[in-house]
Amino acid sequence: MHNQLAVELVLQQMSPYSQEEIDSLSTLPAEQLILHLYQHPTIAWNARGQVTADFDIHTTVDKVAHIYRIDGDNVRLQLVKKWLPTAASRHEQPTLWAQRNVNYVEEEKEDEINLQRVVFLLLHPACIEKGALFLLQYAYKATASKITNICKARAMRVLFAIVPDMATLERISQLKVDELWAYLYSLVCVSELDKLRLPQSLATFQNCNKEGLVRGFLKNHRNSPQALRLAVGLSLDQHLYDVEMWGDLLQQMLNLELLSDLQQALISTSYVPQLLKVPRLLQLWQAVLVQPLTDAHAPVTGDMKTSCSNVLTTLSLCPLVVDIDTDSLANHFLRLQLAGHALCCALISGRSSLLVDEIVLKAGIEELLLGVEELSDQGFSLADQAVAYLQEILDSRDTALSP
Numbered sequence: 001m002h003n004q005l006a007v008e009l010v011l012q013q014m015s016p017y018s019q020e021e022i023d024s025l026s027t028l029p030a031e032q033l034i035l036h037l038y039q040h041p042t043i044a045w046n047a048r049g050q051v052t053a054d055f056d057i058h059t060t061v062d063k064v065a066h067i068y069r070i071d072g073d074n075v076r077l078q079l080v081k082k083w084l085p086t087a088a089s090r091h092e093q094p095t096l097w098a099q100r101n102v103n104y105v106e107e108e109k110e111d112e113i114n115l116q117r118v119v120f121l122l123l124h125p126a127c128i129e130k131g132a133l134f135l136l137q138y139a140y141k142a143t144a145s146k147i148t149n150i151c152k153a154r155a156m157r158v159l160f161a162i163v164p165d166m167a168t169l170e171r172i173s174q175l176k177v178d179e180l181w182a183y184l185y186s187l188v189c190v191s192e193l194d195k196l197r198l199p200q201s202l203a204t205f206q207n208c209n210k211e212g213l214v215r216g217f218l219k220n221h222r223n224s225p226q227a228l229r230l231a232v233g234l235s236l237d238q239h240l241y242d243v244e245m246w247g248d249l250l251q252q253m254l255n256l257e258l259l260s261d262l263q264q265a266l267i268s269t270s271y272v273p274q275l276l277k278v279p280r281l282l283q284l285w286q287a288v289l290v291q292p293l294t295d296a297h298a299p300v301t302g303d304m305k306t307s308c309s310n311v312l313t314t315l316s317l318c319p320l321v322v323d324i325d326t327d328s329l330a331n332h333f334l335r336l337q338l339a340g341h342a343l344c345c346a347l348i349s350g351r352s353s354l355l356v357d358e359i360v361l362k363a364g365i366e367e368l369l370l371g372v373e374e375l376s377d378q379g380f381s382l383a384d385q386a387v388a389y390l391q392e393i394l395d396s397r398d399t400a401l402s403p
Contacts, residue, residue, distance in 0.1 A: 004026045006067045007025075007033070007064055007067055008022055008023070008026045011060070014059065014063070015055055015060055016055055030065065030070055031070075031075055031078075034065070034072070034075050034079075037060060037061055038057065038061070038079055038117055038120070039117070040055075040057060042054035042055075043057070043117055044116060051119040051120045052120075053120065058124045061076075076124060076127060077127075077131075079117070079118075080118050080121055080134065083118050083121075084154055084155060084158070085147075085148075086148070086150055087111055111154075115154055115157065119161045122135075123162055129172060131162060132169070132172045132173075133172060135155045135158055135159045136159065136172070136173055138151075138152065138155045139153075139156050139183075139187075140152075148191075149194055149202075150187075150191035150194070153187035153188050153191050156184040157184070159180075160184070185237070186202050186206055190205050192230045193205070193230075196227055196230070210238040210240065211240050214234055214235055214240060214245065214249075217230065218231065218248055218249060225256060228249065228252060228256070229261055231249055232261070235249070236268055241272055241275055243275065243279075246269065247278045247281075249265075250281075259287070259288050259291050262287075262288055266285055266288060267317050270318065270319045282320050282323055282324070285318050285320055286324060286325060288314065289311055289315055289324065289329060290328065290329065292307045292308060293308060293332035294332070296308055298335065299337060300338060308333070308341060309375070312344055312345060312348070312380060312382075315329070315348050316382065321349060322350060326345055326348070327355055330346050334362060339359065339364075339367045340367075340369075340370065340371020340372040340373075340374060340375050340386065341371065342363070343356065343359050343363075343371070343372060343389075344372065344375060344382050344383060346359055347386055365393060368386075368390055369390050372386040373387060
């Protein structure tokens with residue numbers, strides 16, 4: 001009873017729980033209460049790439065552990081062992097392919113949440129170095145162990161998240177950071193190959209012909225989105241710039257309507273001069289720019305509006321922007337009542353002022369100003385140029401009207 005009252009007091013002082021929730025939580029055994037605290041929904045990545053929570057869970061757990069005279073660090077370690085493996089790796093029996101597909105999305109969400117929890121657990125000041133050593137031992141377990149490649153990759157991801165200081169990481173691991181990154185890269189790649197039912201050892205993958213592997217994907221797995229994504233990643237990482245191969249790869253992504261992946265691939269290859277010769281490159285760029293606008297409808301709000309704004313960002317990164325049909329894009333924006341987007345689209349293209357004048361005529365200065373100021377607030381750099389352009393029009397009108 002004394003312990004329960006002490007825990008109630010800690011939760012009242014330290015946590016955001018209601019009194020009703022505290023009454024219930026304080027009756028739990030210590031390990032279950034600590035598990036519940038570390039499952040708090042506010043544990044998440046923040047904008048700086050750090051995992052945080054809305055209240056000091058670590059101190060709360062330390063006080064609970066002290067009340068019950070248990071080792072809080074040991075409980076944390078047991079939770080790390082619980083959450084580090086993926087959901088798929090915890091299945092006691094192999095699941096059917098169809099069942100795996102049904103469960104895949106939910107399991108991925110669960111895996112990412114659990115990974116956040118592991119990072120948060122090991123960011124406890126008393127756990128960082130001990131946690132780093134545990135993760136290294138886990139990730140470098142011998143091949144004969146039951147730890148899968150993807151679980152080892154998760155351990156390496158957590159390692160880099162909890163020890164951002166490279167000198168400390170090298171001291172703890174006794175390895176160069178470049179070696180650790182290379183190991184993580186190989187683990188990620190062989191994990192993806194495992195998902196494609198193409199298992200390879202780390203040594204086999206590291207020594208294989210990467211271009212031959214990519215061409216194998218295009219020949220034997222061309223209808224697999226996962227294989228195409230891996231092919232793009234390997235080709236970029238290994239500097240494989242065969243024009244014909246990339247043309248086939250990008251076209252197949254369009255055929256499978258993998259527009260988001262195609263957009264990222266086009267942006268990533270826009271800095272590679274050799275790949276400007278890819279067949280039908282202009283049509284590929286036009287497709288990823290037009291489709292989000294075609295799918296949208298007025299009034300545009302929420303995710304749909306974000307998607308439309310992303311079209312402008314993508315357009316600004318297009319190396320073939322002078323050849324893109326920006327008239328069509330601008331008309332789509334006007335149809336969606338996004339006049340500011342239409343104006344910025346016209347300015348990005350650098351084409352004649354006829355399109356700009358047409359947009360000003362159709363939408364009006366006031367509506368355009370509201371639209372481009374909203375884009376400016378979102379950090380879209382060209383919006384400031386659009387505001388200046390409209391201000392010039394207003395100033396010229398004032399001058400013409402003045403006696």
